[in-house]
Ligand code: KG4
């Protein structure tokens with residue numbers, strides 16, 4: 001079993017891992033499994049979206065999600081293990097998302113992982129979903145791996161459930177610089193998508209529609225622009241789009257008008273994210289020079305372009321992982337497990353999943369169990 005050596009250095013010495021790691025993700029509406037080799041190269045991965053199950057309801061239904069994870073996880077895990085050519089007994093550890101997220105799915109994924117760990121005498125690692133997003137940037141094959149993406153760096157996490165700027169100071173060591181005071185960016189895309197009759201989730205369809213729109217036709221507000229710190233707010237922007245739509249003649253929106261609304265909204269979100277990221281970069285002067293963007297909204301090209309512009313202006317390198325690694329997946333969970341395993345950061349089989357589990361409560365390596373007793377609902 002690996003042990004933590006020199007835990008006080010910002011990049012502690014890591015022990016080699018004796019075999020592949022299995023990762024399981026089930027915190028929201030993606031059921032995913034992946035196997036990485038001891039170096040972190042992906043041997044096999046799969047993501048099963050539950051979009052079809054939830055879209056009639058216009059959002060994720062927790063009970064449906066939990067049942068779908070339960071129905072699909074065994075076959076998905078067997079599939080990645082077979083394709084990776086790895087026997088369960090040859091794994092170095094099993095890692096599963098243990099929070100934050102929907103409790104039903106978290107219970108399904110972590111109980112499944114614990115069952116495998118117990119049956120094969122393997123270490124179990126409870127992965128914080130946000131930490132998994134945060135550490136993805138260090139995945140070998142994506143860049144030069146941990147040597148290329150060293151701590152500290154800045155993370156902008158923009159998904160359906162989260163919108164925050166985080167100083168990533170080490171495995172288990174995070175400082176939240178700012179967060180949304182109301183909706184997450186992806187949530188705003190989904191709500192505006194619904195207003196424009198685009199179905200759920202709204203983000204990808206809204207981006208496609210915006211491509212033929214004129215962003216200057218509607219001047220939507222840019223909440224928090226220029227405000228000190230790097231908190232976010234999107235509900236006023238969403239309300240402004242709703243009020244604009246309400247003032248239009250009733251009936252289906254003409255396609256061009258819908259495209260212009262979509263483009264105007266998307267431009268406002270991109271401006272806000274770029275401004276907030278600029279403030280976050282200024283909060284780490286001379287400390288960090290890398291901005292990582294992750295989460296489903298990082299798939300948006302207008303957002304990526306705006307972030308690339310401001311990162312360059314601040315002398316930061318921008319790293320936007322490929323879209324399949326920005327959205328929920330199990331590669332990031334297995335990788336976070338591997339990073340923890342290298343530091344000897346294992347969890348007890350009694351680790352209870354946590355629907356709420358802020359990153360700051362994880363505690364740095366060597367501080368004991370992950371924020372024991374904290375982050376419970
Ligand atoms: O990270 P993710 O897959 O799941 C979590 O929320 O954890 O993010 C999904 C969110 C949804 O709100 C979706 O509408 C948004 O990301 N999204 C996008 C795009 N693709 C996904 N938003 C804007 N533009 C996109 N291309």
Ligand code: ZN
Pocket residue numbers: 129133159295327328
């Ligand atoms: Zn996520």
